[in-house]
Amino acid sequence: MTDALPTDFASTYPATVTEALRDAVTAAFPATIADLTRLVKIPSVSWAAFDRAHVAASADAVAELVRGLGVFDLVEVRHAAIGEGADAAPGQPAVVARRAARNGRPTVLLYAHHDVQPPGRDEDWESPPFEPTLRGDRLYGRGAADDKAGIMAHIGAIRALxxxxxxxxxxxxxxxxxxxxxxxxxxxxxFLRENREVLEADAIVVADSNNWDLETPALTVALRGAVAFRLTISTLAHASHSGMFGGAVPDAMLAAIRLLSTLHDADGSVAVEGLRSADLETPEYDEAQLRAEAGLLDGVTPIGRGTILSRIWAQPAITVTGIDAPSVANASNTLLPSVAVRVSARIAPGQSDTEALEILREHLEQHAPFGAHLAIDGIELGQPFLVDTSGWAVAESNAAMTDAWGKAPVEIGVGGSIPFIAELVEEFPSAQILVTGVEDPDSRPHSPNESLHLGVFKRALLSEALFLARLDARDSTS
Incomplete structure (x- = not known):
């Protein structure tokens, strides 16, 4: 370990500290990747159908890494209940740690998550999802980017600091x-309420987003909200022979197709009256880039109106993500009495999730064909979010990213949702929120062949180390 540098960087910062941190990140990078691969090997899928023991093992592995840093006064694995009451189920394990600020310095909360999405079908992966594999400049594996790299960005940044x-x-x-x-x-x-004293901070870094490209960092300033639910459409008390009654009796599949078609205009824009758009400026992003990043097939056209990024960041979107109905292999000549679908809507910043849910419910009820009966359950909500970019934390983060990447960051929106950010704001209303990330447009989180670009990861890690160093030189009252 080198001798500690002064925390008054008036003469030596940023050049001396920047280069020292850059060297420290580079020297430790092989060990950082080795730690990341050990985390990726743990199949920590948090969904109910998967073994909770793997999530517990993942939490323990993270806690061991955090203790190894030697800078925290407290490191623990903790749980909170899901819901209220004696029968409330326990949530999955989280790792918390804290060291107290001294000499007027601020406190920063670093967030990431150690659970991962299910891997899907093994045959869709070029290498096994939980056997991290390096191909070229990318590390492949479930969680390699989302979000175990976020964890290691925090670990690596503190190590360098x-x-x-x-x-x-x-x-x-x-x-x-x-x-x-x-x-x-x-x-x-x-969890936030029960651990408020441990987690309270002046600034919060959520390392769970994207960068603009391989060479350009990004700070996420807008996130769409989410409204998802199961919609069951019923038209019959029981199944009937399609030859005997078809043509006179509306089956549930027909009603479902007709109803779902009312959610969009002919160009694919959302057609639900009352779902609003946000007024956001968007950078240049053309159809060719969309095709390359999204994997659009030849001849398939984009949907919607307005700039492409406004469609993704600032407008509502509705997707049917699942259908419960007989498979083609099990299809019989039957009029289906009920069909269930999973509807997933993304809500533009500026509109509440509860308002959007009621608008969707009203639209579906008003457009139910043939008097079909509707039932909505399994509701999941998440508020959209806009970052206040006027605070000192954003300024320090932008400067750190510029030094680390050699380019100023782009302020971006994200079409996906991080609903818990609204809960962070509610619990810590005075904290400044930064949404950063280690991913790039080809990381493919949640998809087969998820990967982490090592160059992007290294620059993101250095950005955070520089950000922490800047905060260590900052009076929390300034």
Missing amino acids: TEVLGADFDLGIALFIEGEEESGSLSFAN
């Missing part, structure tokens, strides 16, 4: 590595 400043730096750091983000963060609100 300790190597350069020594373990006795003044910055306060809280750490929250969640264990159920991919399954809805169902115990999140309870």
Whole structure:
């Protein structure tokens, strides 16, 4: 370990500290990747149908890494209940840690999650999902990018900071590595309330987003909200022979097709009156880039109106993500009495999730064909979010990213949702929120062949190390 540098960077910062941190990140990078691969090997899927023991093992592995940093006064694996009452189920394990700020320095909360999405079919992967594999500049595996790389960005940044400043730096750091983000963060609100003293901070870094491209960092400033539910459409008390009654009796599949078609205009834009769009400026992004990143097949045209990024960041979207109905292999000549679908809507910043749910419910009820009966359950909600970019934390983060990448960051929106950010804001209303990430447009989180670009990861890690160093030199009252 090098001798600790002064925390007054008036003469030496940023050049001296920047280069020292860059060297520290580079020297430790092979060990950082080795730690990441060990985490990726743990199949920590937090969905109810999967073994909770793997999520527990993942939490323990993360806690061991955090303890190994030697800078925290507290490191524990903790749970919170899902819901209220004696019968409330336990949530998945999370790792929390804290060191107190000293000498007027601020405290920063670093968030990531150690649970992952289910891998899907093994045959869709070029290498096994839980056997991390390096091909070219990318590390492949489930969770390699989303979000175990986020964890290692925090770990690696603190390691570099300790190597350069020594373990006795003044910055306060809280750490929250969640264990159920991919399954809805169902115990999140309870966890925040129960662990408020451990997690309270002046700034919060959520390392669970994207960068603009391989060479350009990004700060996420807009997130769409989410409304999802199961919709059951019923027209018959029981199944009937399609030859005997077809043509006179509406089956549930016909009603479902007709009803779902009312959700979109002919060009694919959302046609639900009352779902609003946000007024966001968007960078240049053409159809060719969309085709390359989304995998559009030849001849398939994009949908919607307005700039492409406004469709993704600032307009509502509705997708049917699943259908419960007989498979083609099991199809019989039967009029189906009921069909269930999973509807997933993304809500533009500026509209509440509860308002959007009621608008969707009203639209479906008004457009139900043939008097079909509708039932909605399994509701999941998430608020959209807009980042206030006027605070000192954003300024420090932008400067750190510029030094690390050699380019100023792009402010971006994300079409996906991180609903728990609204809960962070509710619990810590005075904290400044930063949404950063280690991913790039080809990381393919949630999909087969998820991967992490090592160059992007290294620059993201250095960005965070520089950000922490800047905060360690900052008076929390300024």
